[in-house]
Amino acid sequence: MHATGTRFTDRTDAGRRLAARLGHLRGPRTVVVALPRGGVPVAAEVAAALGAPLDICVIRKLGVPYQPELGMGAIGEDGVRVINDHVLRPAGVTPEQLAVVEARERTELERRARRYRGGRPPVDLHGRTVVVVDDGIATGSTARAACLIVRARGAERVVLAVPVAPPEWTERLSGVADELVCVGTPSPFFAIGEFYADFSQTEDAEVLRHLAAARADEAGSAARPGSDDEAGSAERPGTGSAGVPGSDEAVPASDRELTLPAAGARLTGRLTVPADAHGIVVFAHGSGSGRHSPRNRHVAARLNDAGLATFLFDLLTEDEEEDRRNVFDVELLGARLTDVARALPAEQARATGGAFLPLGLFGASTGAAAALWTAARLGHGVGAVVSRGGRPDLAGEQALGTVLAPTLLIVGGRDEVVIDLNRRARERLRCESELAVVPNAGHLFEEPGALDRVAELAREWFDGHLLPCTPPP
Template identity: 55%
Template structure:
């Protein structure tokens, strides 16, 4: 039954069916949220820009699941006049529903694009991508809106759709699909992994696609290194997960905070964003399972830093690391360990990022850190923000303090972790993937 491992695999298979469009003036448009990871792969394969096309269904006031129309960016709308007439919807009822949905649409657009302008579709080929099509209603609306936004040709593409939907699609110039089964249950049945796509992932993928077009980020489709590793560190062996692109030029080692591990969803999310930005990652457990239960070990910054130094030396000794520079990403107490280790290793560490960190716990080492350091703190984490400001004043290396508005200590608010991932990718890209870095001390306004 299943045809695709995940949305990445689905996107790569779909891209092969769209090769005939290579070289045309394309814009690939993912339908959020699940269509964006598929569209990301399609855009990369076709070397085309990626954007989202955001639509909102307008449901009947007394039966919201039944659509009487839909809206998109730019004030465009599609009206199902038959439903409106039969339901006797008044102008005021329509305006009330549209006003509410327009507000939701604008919030989502603002969150996804983070200030970037919508890509111009005038005279171009719009390739609208979803992770699968069932009834096709949302996809049809997206195609109509792309046409209204000026697209000269509209191509709808999806990994899977029922054969009857494929036959009945109207309003598109071309429909491309990997599989059109006659017996169709649900889109998720055709995936081994159909876990939900978050707003955070959409934001990071759009940012990564923009970098890719600028020639910054992962472009190779060759073999990489993605494996669990064991790292000797004195009397213990540390567990880690190493993910390296082909011929890595920069690798970021993660120093987790208290109560966290290499399986931390937040750090794995940031690691994925860094990898899309062309960086390798080493997610690392600095403590053994027994030590994790001992609070004294959790806050032993010297112990954590010693383990981090050992892991760094192990990493740098690998043959595939001969051209790579190393950076540290530290969270909470892990940030203190990262700064302490950076002070010890000197030029062996090229950059440090602290996310909601406690650099004050590395107070004595701060003045000896030479690696450019980025401190990221949430605006709603006042105590830690104050400690970071005090610590920044002690740093002598190039540094910056960035405050993520609306974020608390764990960056759980919508869009805030994506902001962390993008800031970290920018910082490491600048200091690990380029020859030189500026040496200016700044503070975020």
């Protein structure tokens, strides 16, 4: 298989595609064990698909001193240590250099184990089938150590499952696992990240979210065996927030798919409500994006970390997206966003014990026009609006002139045409507004650090303006 044959949008996409190959492992004796940090979003999807508990196996790669990305071995919990002589000897690493690297990584391993487990014991693996999951395999040292650890903890059967690996991976690892599963083994193979459109670093907060959501889902299943969700939406671990950012005792979150009626259609979205949420932000996706957009999901995850609930949904059905005229039909998009904003309080109240969360709108491309169109209709029912690389000018002069919600327009510094359109739109706004230009960023904010800056600006704007307000009428 050529390298272009295996390509994932992000780790969540990779997890879903990997899960599709693991259905034969569904059963009460199966446990999914992730390698933090990058393997956790992948494993969360696998665990959800298999209905299995999710745990972690904390591993630290031992990188060659002058080339840290090249693994010469790995260490894990319970004192497991694996050295790759095929890397160590050619690299010329001395015993003293190896000892320094190992001591440093052992300290970090112990810190992460405390952080991720929060004092909770590992899942009991005795006599169970354990699926070890990572976001990919390069040298295989880390995966080898993980398999040895779970075997030492009593696993009866070990399955090593990854989205992508080099063609010769089975030769390297067949001796440590009973079964090897991979979505693709492309050639040539240089690095795991080249097969992901979004391979941004997984942060500790995201790891905690997934683990907390998985625990909440498992506890809910045990408490309500065989029950159906009253709203027809499936709660499951996913990309949502877990609770108090930075807390070792992560609080479970609500993270579920739900479908809402809106202006002649039924639209599916993902509602993520962190514990103690103080506001909710609805994402209005524009041309060429939807609820699976890596960029909007990246921003949403950062808002979740800050205690803001998010709802990412598609403004158009798949059939409607085929007609490009619908993408620019702001009245249609705005009417649907308005209907969703009115219906959402009842749904998010289920996750907050009845508490009402003030509403913010985040629009991208033509979705920004829909957000302002909706803000004009709902008045004080919308607390704040943020536009990312948007076309607020398409909302129309009448709508722009009646928006009450404080509005932030974010544009890339190299997106000159859109900067001008946003400046003109801002002149028509009568509400509090700002235009923020991210230096050296293009229209899609693909440059290193650009999207993180967007997320930071959005978080600050919503935190400063999402004050208690009335529900949309």
